[in-house]
Amino acid sequence: MKKIIVFCILVISTFSIYGTTDKDVSRFMIHLGSGLTSLDNKPVISFNGTLTFAMTPSLNLGMGGSVFHTLEREYQDSLGKTYQAESATTELFLQQHWAVNDKWDMGIKLGTGIQLVQFRYEEAFRNNLVWTEEYLDKLEIPSLSASLTLQYSFCPLHSLHMEFGYRHLKETVSQFPDQNPIQGSLFGTLQYGFRI
Numbered sequence: 001m002k003k004i005i006v007f008c009i010l011v012i013s014t015f016s017i018y019g020t021t022d023k024d025v026s027r028f029m030i031h032l033g034s035g036l037t038s039l040d041n042k043p044v045i046s047f048n049g050t051l052t053f054a055m056t057p058s059l060n061l062g063m064g065g066s067v068f069h070t071l072e073r074e075y076q077d078s079l080g081k082t083y084q085a086e087s088a089t090t091e092l093f094l095q096q097h098w099a100v101n102d103k104w105d106m107g108i109k110l111g112t113g114i115q116l117v118q119f120r121y122e123e124a125f126r127n128n129l130v131w132t133e134e135y136l137d138k139l140e141i142p143s144l145s146a147s148l149t150l151q152y153s154f155c156p157l158h159s160l161h162m163e164f165g166y167r168h169l170k171e172t173v174s175q176f177p178d179q180n181p182i183q184g185s186l187f188g189t190l191q192y193g194f195r196i
Helices: 002-018
Strands: 028-039 042-056 059-069 082-099 104-121 135-155 158-169 185-195
Touching: 028 059, 028 158, 042 185, 082 135, 104 158
Parallel strands: none
Antiparallel strands: 028 042, 028 185, 042 059, 059 082, 082 104, 104 135, 135 158, 158 185
């Protein structure tokens, strides 16, 4: 994974040095927002962010991440202690996109990465625990994602970005969720984008 990240940084740097001029609009764009997905077959709100680099006018390379948890629903172990599920995803992606008109842009995004899923005692039960004892289980699950994107440009520097897709997870079993194996999930996001 580290080799992939280093390779992507080198590619982005090369395109940045040789592919832009002072008159060009920045090829880097940040998107920040929130969305909906599911964790253990229950809907959750996610917080998302991406950094993209325009390799060509129609092809983007980027990295993104999201975090979500099940604070609104508790699990309970055999001793009556409650715990929650927390999750975060990181991925590298390629996005092919096309201009529909002057304002609208649509595309297809393919990504690969890791989804971290961990189960941790609620605060009331972890006050007297060493931090390493707070966690019942930690899983790092390889993921693949595919999604459709839709972007509305307010101007060359600011935009609204929508994404709908599916994240597939490698089959992984844990004794702590309600559903096994841990399933992939549909997701949707709404993000504000700005060039840097």
